[in-house]
Amino acid sequence: MIIAIIPAKEKSNRLQNKNLIKINGKTLLDHAIEYAKKSKLLDYFLVSTESKKIQKYLKKQNIPYINRPKNLCGEAPLLDVYKHAYEKIRFKSRVKIIAGLQCDHPDRKHNLDKIIRVFKKKKLDYLYSKDKFRNKNGAHFIFKKNFFFKKKKIKKDFIIDNCTNIHYKKDLLKAKKNLYKNEN
Numbered sequence: 566m567i568i569a570i571i572p573a574k575e576k577s578n579r580l581q582n583k584n585l586i587k588i589n590g591k592t593l594l595d596h597a598i599e600y601a602k603k604s605k606l607l608d609y610f611l612v613s614t615e616s617k618k619i620q621k622y623l624k625k626q627n628i629p630y631i632n633r634p635k636n637l638c639g640e641a642p643l644l645d646v647y648k649h650a651y652e653k654i655r656f657k658s659r660v661k662i663i664a665g666l667q668c669d670h671p672d673r674k675h676n677l678d679k680i681i682r683v684f685k686k687k688k689l690d691y692l693y694s695k696d697k698f699r700n701k702n703g704a705h706f707i708f709k710k711n712f713f714f715k716k717k718k719i720k721k722d723f724i725i726d727n728c729t730n731i732h733y734k735k736d737l738l739k740a741k742k743n744l745y746k747n748e749n
Contacts, residue, residue: 566608566609566656566659566661566662567606567607567608567660567661567662567663567664567681568607568608568609568610568611568651568654568660568662568663568664569601569604569607569609569610569611569663569664569665569666569677570610570611570612570613570646570647570650570651570663570664570665570666571594571597571598571601571610571611571612571613571666571667571668572612572613572614572633572643572646572647572665572667572668573594573597573612573613573614573616573619573668574614574615574616574633574638574639575614575615575616575619575638576638576639578640579732579733580731580732580733580734580737582618583668583669583731584619584668584669585618585619585622586737588671588737588740588741588744589741589744589748591671592622593668593669593671593731594612594619594622594668596668596671597666597667597668597670597671598610598612598626598628600666600673600677601664601666601677603676603677604676604677604678604681605678606677606678606681606682607664607677609629609654609656610629610666611628611629611630611631611650611654612628612629612630612631613630613631613633613637613646613647613649613650614630614631614632614633615632615633615634615635615637615638620632631649631650631653631654633646633649633650634649637649643665643667643703643706644712644713647663647665647706647713648713651663651710651713657710660710661709661710662681662684662685662707662708662709662710663707663708663709663710664677664680664681664705664706664707665703665705665706665707665708666704666705666706667703667704667706669703669730669731669732670702670703670704670726670728670729670730670731671728671729671731671740671744672728672729672740672743672744672747673704673705673726673728674726674727674728675705675724675726677705680692680694680705680707680724681707683722683724684707687720687722688720689707689709689720689721689722690708690709690711690712690719690720690721691707691708691709691712691719691720691721691722692705692706692707692708692721692722692723692724693705693706693707693721693723693724694706694723694724694726694728695723695724695725695726696725696726696727696728696730697725697727699725701723702726702728702730703730704726704728704730705724705726728740728743729743
């Protein structure tokens with residue numbers, strides 16, 4: 566079973582309420598949800614959030630979510646956020662692969678199924694994305710659930726996805742332009 570976890574906290578140090586900001590009529594959270602929904606290989610996805618506002622928003626759309634504790638917000642390691650969400654799902658024993666999809670990359674260049682196929686073909690434990698300058702970004706973070714426990718040597722690799730990593734208002738404009746190019 567392959568699942569995706571979308572972390573969507575309310576507070577952001579640089580851009581307040583970032584995950585509910587709209588680009589091209591959709592929130593950053595909506596872009597991440599649509600990206601997950603397009604996958605034919607995902608069996609399930611959910612959102613991890615502490616925000617009552619985001620939870621209310623998700624309930625209206627019938628999107629599953631996990632209530633994230635406050636200690637996993639702020640500058641908490643994302644792997645801890647993913648592990649918490651994984652531990653809370655009722656069918657965790659069937660999960661083999663987890664895709665972590667951050668909201669702040671609405672203009673991803675690669676299809677999720679393509680990324681999952683690369684992950685499987687290379688028999689990786691961990692696959693992540695970098696931008697064209699080789700800086701790690703959070704657009705894709707695919708891993709086997711065993712990665713949580715790191716009991717053996719990890720086989721990892723990366724892909725280049727030169728999407729926008731949204732931290733500031735200027736990044737919103739860049740992503741908006743990229744999304745417009747992708748749609749036309």
